[in-house]
Amino acid sequence: xxxxxxxxxxxxxxxxxxxxxxxxxxxxxxxxxxxxxxxxxxxxxxxxxxxxxxxxxxxxxxxxxxxxxxxxxxxxxxxxxxxxxxxxxxxxxxxxxxxxxxxxxxxxxxxxxxxxxxxxxxxxxxxxxxxxxxxxxxxxxxxxxxxxxxxxxxxxxxxxxxxxxxxxxxxxxxxxxxxxxxxxxxxxxxxxxxxxxxxxxxxxxxxxxxxxxxxxxxxxxxxxxxxxxxxxxxxxxxxxxxxxxxxxxxxxxxxxxxxxxxxxxxxxxxxxxxxxxxxxxxxxxxxxxxxxxxxxxxxxxxxxxxxxxxxxxxxxxxxxx
Amino acid sequence: xxxxxxxxxxxxxxxxxxxxxxxxxxxxxxxxxxxxxxxxxxxxxxxxxxxxxxxxxxxxxxxxxxxxxxxxxxxxxxxxxxxxxxxxxxxxxxxxxxxxxxxxxxxxxxxxxxxxxxxxxxxxxxxxxxxxxxxxxxxxxxxxxxxxxxxxxxxxxxxxxxxxxxxxxxxxxxxxxxxxxxxxxxxxxxxxxxxxxxxxxxxxxxxxxxxxxxxxxxxxxxxxxxxxxxxxxxxxxxxxxxxxxxxxxxxxxxxxxxxxxxxxxxxxxxxxxxxxxxxxxxxxxxxxxxxxxxxxxxxxxxxxxxxxxxxxxxxxxxxxx
Numbered sequence: 001x002x003x004x005x006x007x008x009x010x011x012x013x014x015x016x017x018x019x020x021x022x023x024x025x026x027x028x029x030x031x032x033x034x035x036x037x038x039x040x041x042x043x044x045x046x047x048x049x050x051x052x053x054x055x056x057x058x059x060x061x062x063x064x065x066x067x068x069x070x071x072x073x074x075x076x077x078x079x080x081x082x083x084x085x086x087x088x089x090x091x092x093x094x095x096x097x098x099x100x101x102x103x104x105x106x107x108x109x110x111x112x113x114x115x116x117x118x119x120x121x122x123x124x125x126x127x128x129x130x131x132x133x134x135x136x137x138x139x140x141x142x143x144x145x146x147x148x149x150x151x152x153x154x155x156x157x158x159x160x161x162x163x164x165x166x167x168x169x170x171x172x173x174x175x176x177x178x179x180x181x182x183x184x185x186x187x188x189x190x191x192x193x194x195x196x197x198x199x200x201x202x203x204x205x206x207x208x209x210x211x212x213x214x215x216x217x218x219x220x221x222x223x224x225x226x227x228x229x230x231x232x233x234x235x236x237x238x239x240x241x242x243x244x245x246x247x248x249x250x251x252x253x254x255x256x257x258x259x260x261x262x263x264x265x266x267x268x269x270x271x272x273x274x275x276x277x278x279x280x281x282x283x284x285x286x287x288x289x290x291x292x293x294x295x296x297x298x299x300x301x302x303x304x305x306x307x308x309x310x311x312x313x314x315x316x317x318x319x320x321x
Numbered sequence: 322x323x324x325x326x327x328x329x330x331x332x333x334x335x336x337x338x339x340x341x342x343x344x345x346x347x348x349x350x351x352x353x354x355x356x357x358x359x360x361x362x363x364x365x366x367x368x369x370x371x372x373x374x375x376x377x378x379x380x381x382x383x384x385x386x387x388x389x390x391x392x393x394x395x396x397x398x399x400x401x402x403x404x405x406x407x408x409x410x411x412x413x414x415x416x417x418x419x420x421x422x423x424x425x426x427x428x429x430x431x432x433x434x435x436x437x438x439x440x441x442x443x444x445x446x447x448x449x450x451x452x453x454x455x456x457x458x459x460x461x462x463x464x465x466x467x468x469x470x471x472x473x474x475x476x477x478x479x480x481x482x483x484x485x486x487x488x489x490x491x492x493x494x495x496x497x498x499x500x501x502x503x504x505x506x507x508x509x510x511x512x513x514x515x516x517x518x519x520x521x522x523x524x525x526x527x528x529x530x531x532x533x534x535x536x537x538x539x540x541x542x543x544x545x546x547x548x549x550x551x552x553x554x555x556x557x558x559x560x561x562x563x564x565x566x567x568x569x570x571x572x573x574x575x576x577x578x579x580x581x582x583x584x585x586x587x588x589x590x591x592x593x594x595x596x597x598x599x600x601x602x603x604x605x606x607x608x609x610x611x612x613x614x615x616x617x618x619x620x621x622x623x624x625x626x627x628x629x630x631x632x633x634x635x636x637x638x639x640x641x642x
Contacts, residue, residue, distance in 0.1 A: 039450040041414045046367025053416040057457040093362045095374040097463035129360040136378040137459030142418035144465035
């Protein structure tokens, strides 16, 4: 099915596709989940529920030459949970729709994928509460996750304010670097185990997201399509600009991978300057890695810089080569 | 991708696959949704939430030669909502994961599917609260639905009792008959518009399910894989038998289609004899079609009959063909 590439609909960018779908659905019904990482649903008689759906498709998001079926299951659940992390939500359950190629189906792929889902489920204490299995032309796993903010308020993308401080919860680019070394002709490079694991077994930053929410974060987004692109999405949603003075690069990764590599699932946390000390303290108390301060929010939406250089949403690759 | 057939994993039956997945997931985590039509999740700080996921795959569940992309979207949402109907739940939201073949993708298929989703969403007052779109090898729509029972208790499959009366909410087989006439060589038959619509635009019996729950139904299941098969699933879950004395056949459908045709989405309602009058009365008051009494629950799980003839779970085609 071709080599893995970012999960965008061919012909249209992911953001363009979502805009058009929003217009289609906009006719009398709501689609808040198409704007944020996850949607907040008010359940009658209950509290707000944070919900999101995410898919992993063989040949688009993953290559079974580089990942086991269990890796695919793990990545699918973690990718969906990362959207909850970006809202500061705690997972309460997941539903898994699995489509398995008829040619491959002796049960091994199905059970392999579900093994990986089960491992990620145990790792995150997120029970799998529903599922559906179909035959089909290509391996696809769609995971819906449900979460709560337990009396608090989910952190959106759209509420970053000028003067806020921008953090990222950890260095970026390890997953993209892992994909690079896994795809290199064998013998070219020694495959670094930790980089390969970053690609095959990424982790949703659930505790980091909850801690940032409790510390009063104004806006968050998870780095699923690259720090460069996802930071622009947050800035677009908030109608603000930003100036970065640092990009934390994972060991073994390049700056381009740190800015453009998806599936790191680190969180971008935007927080008021008065809450920065409290945020750092809460991270220490929770036993989390120290978040890295990478810049500040600016009032002009047109001002988007890394140091002295303009940082475009999709053109960063060319600018930074 | 071959002709449409019931959505089972090749090599293993759907029920066998789900049993194996349950064992995989059983290692320390729950998977109640793999047993019932939908799962009930207790949300901290909120009431119970009823959740389910269902997929429609081109070539497995639908054929784009017989359905438009909008029909596929409609069928996907209605199929998922039917699982809520079978629990007596009222929908509060849906999440849609869409995978569209790269070859077909100029945006028209994506938008067509979402149009059909939007139509079904308006019809059922179930807002679409989240979505995900990917390229991929085959058209697939996975829909997760969330619902509530507003202070009540969801109706399971497993609580039918000997002596209970079995109803079905309407005549069966129209969807299968619609598929038959749509697949006939053109000129062979005049395509009956209402049968074709039954196949292309089925309806989840949400009001019927809520009414049956409020009337005290002990157990329910939706007819998604055929009355013959789904009734056995309910009886297996409840460890009971049944004797049917009637099978309501839709206008234009055959008895085999009524027993084996999936996607009618009528509900099988099992209710105590003392609650039958109240149930019928509530249906009248709610403006619903009168449910049809089709039989009774028997204590011996081995006794499963239609009149004087044994009714096997998969062998009905041969017995009745």
